[in-house]
Amino acid sequence: MPQSRTAVTRAGRSPGRPVAAPTQQPFVVALRLGRDGPEVGREPVTEADWVPMHSEVWMNALLRRGFPGFPFEDLVALARPVIPDGDTRCKQVTLLTSDPKGQALQVEFTIYAFEQVARRAMARLVKAGRLTVEETGQCFYNVVLGRLGDRAAEDEARAGPAAAEPFQVAVRRQPLAYLEKPMPPLLARAKAVGDVKDKACYPVFMTEEAYAKAERMARRGAAVNPPTESGAVLVGPLCSCPETGELYAVVYDALEVTDAEATYASLLYTGETWRRIQTIMSARQQAPSSRGDRLLGEAHGHNFLPPHREDLSCNECKERETCKMTSAFVSSSDSVFHASVFFKQPWQLCHIFGLDARGKGVHALFGQRDGGLLSRGFYVIPEWNGDRR
Amino acid sequence: MRTDEHKAGSEPTGTGPVISFEVTNCTGTETVNVTGVQTTLPAGAVAAAVADKMSLPPNTPWALRDDTQGTFLDDDKPIGEQVAPGAKLTVTPKAHLGGG
Numbered sequence: 001m002p003q004s005r006t007a008v009t010r011a012g013r014s015p016g017r018p019v020a021a022p023t024q025q026p027f028v029v030a031l032r033l034g035r036d037g038p039e040v041g042r043e044p045v046t047e048a049d050w051v052p053m054h055s056e057v058w059m060n061a062l063l064r065r066g067f068p069g070f071p072f073e074d075l076v077a078l079a080r081p082v083i084p085d086g087d088t089r090c091k092q093v094t095l096l097t098s099d100p101k102g103q104a105l106q107v108e109f110t111i112y113a114f115e116q117v118a119r120r121a122m123a124r125l126v127k128a129g130r131l132t133v134e135e136t137g138q139c140f141y142n143v144v145l146g147r148l149g150d151r152a153a154e155d156e157a158r159a160g161p162a163a164a165e166p167f168q169v170a171v172r173r174q175p176l177a178y179l180e181k182p183m184p185p186l187l188a189r190a191k192a193v194g195d196v197k198d199k200a201c202y203p204v205f206m207t208e209e210a211y212a213k214a215e216r217m218a219r220r221g222a223a224v225n226p227p228t229e230s231g232a233v234l235v236g237p238l239c240s241c242p243e244t245g246e247l248y249a250v251v252y253d254a255l256e257v258t259d260a261e262a263t264y265a266s267l268l269y270t271g272e273t274w275r276r277i278q279t280i281m282s283a284r285q286q287a288p289s290s291r292g293d294r295l296l297g298e299a300h301g302h303n304f305l306p307p308h309r310e311d312l313s314c315n316e317c318k319e320r321e322t323c324k325m326t327s328a329f330v331s332s333s334d335s336v337f338h339a340s341v342f343f344k345q346p347w348q349l350c351h352i353f354g355l356d357a358r359g360k361g362v363h364a365l366f367g368q369r370d371g372g373l374l375s376r377g378f379y380v381i382p383e384w385n386g387d388r389r
Numbered sequence: 390m391r392t393d394e395h396k397a398g399s400e401p402t403g404t405g406p407v408i409s410f411e412v413t414n415c416t417g418t419e420t421v422n423v424t425g426v427q428t429t430l431p432a433g434a435v436a437a438a439v440a441d442k443m444s445l446p447p448n449t450p451w452a453l454r455d456d457t458q459g460t461f462l463d464d465d466k467p468i469g470e471q472v473a474p475g476a477k478l479t480v481t482p483k484a485h486l487g488g489g
Contacts, residue, residue, distance in 0.1 A: 166425070231486065266485045340445065340449040
């Protein structure tokens with residue numbers, strides 16, 4: 001997935017830009033076999049599919065602009081397709097909202113934000129025998145407006161798994177827990193790691209201790225024979241800066257993922273893993289000194305070498321000064337895990353510790369952007385005193 | 390949306406006994422009260438329905454986990470055989486991390 005930006009901007013038509021009004025027409029993902037090949041199926045973009053994008057609008061248009069108490073449930077975001085003249089396919093989708101002061105704002109998304117919908121379409125078509133697993137590797141997708149033209153998918157989308165269950169689910173509204181702390185003192189003693197100038201990314205601070213713990217826990221599996229994956233959850237508060245209105249995160253601890261089912265290239269949290277994490281987090285949230293603590297994300301190791309790529313001159317490795325091949329990437333499993341565990345949490349972080357082709361340790365931090373997880377920078381700080389200050 | 394506080398308990402209805410319990414997501418950011426669940430429903434079907442009503446990602450299969458014991462409920466067994474009235478459960482994705 002290419003890197004892209006989802007910065008918030010004030011709403012308004014940019015000159016020369018193809019735009020349309022917010023639409024009442026349903027968005028669907030059209031799946032094609034080959035870039036310009038035949039359409040093999042359509043999948044509805046459901047209410048749940050919009051939630052990750054809505055959560056980014058909430059984050060960028062409200063939480064990061066001095067409205068940290070604004071409830072997600074109160075967010076109203078209208079979708080406006082961006083369709084070039086003479087085309088039927090969306091180039092982008094713009095979500096329009098307004099803040100409590102009436103300022104209109106917009107956040108733009110590329111069609112990569114709909115990748116999970118395309119994956120669901122492929123899975124459904126494979127299950128129905130209308131697409132082979134091999135063919136899924138040749139699929140492309142577009143986002144279009146209109147009906148599905150596929151009765152089975154339409155019925156499935158309309159029914160949903162809950163339609164036949166006669167019980168009630170009442171959501172308890174929980175305001176976002178955050179601390180009010182000025183950010184400039186942290187910035188004054190912070191050291192940047194990676195690109196921290198991208199305004200589309202909210203500021204993330206990580207203490208030296210948490211960083212070291214996360215790396216140690218993520219790489220612990222490399223020492224096991226045979227090597228396995230290992231990891232940690234990243235813990236700390238969300239903070240709102242009273243001076244700038246910016247929302248930021250402080251990762252000041254890492255809890256090791258224990259009792260997990262780990263293999264060479266997978267890490268499964270078991271019931272016992274979750275029980276331990278939740279017991280610790282519950283205790284911390286009840287203590288005054290750590291009341292703002294939450295799970296901000298996770299770190300894990302890809303303790304394997306990147307694949308050998310002849311097309312990328314791997315055969316000439318010894319002659320090259322540097323190597324850009326790395327196993328510190330977000331896999332499709334990582335994406336699904338994050339989209340599920342950190343659903344509606346646009347501050348989520350995924351820190352991956354991997355290796356380059358020469359076995360040297362490399363790492364990358366990823367955050368939610370454009371509906372997926374994209375590489376981002378962060379700050380390292382010596383320590384965090386939190387509420388004890 | 391509203392906040393409902395129910396007295397947890399199992400009670401008979403015209404369609405058989407039902408139970409109520411509380412379900413939280415993995416990270417503890419969202420909690421729902423689930424009421425009127427027929428005890429004969431398979432736990433897996435209840436997990437799917439709860440996930441749908443919480444608007445959780447439809448691409449992922451979901452399971453319910455008993456917070457006290459840390460164990461996952463058996464998807465195929467009736468929920469009434471595995472959950473006590475008023476239990477605290479976590480809806481957990483059947484998903485793993487990893488480069489594989």
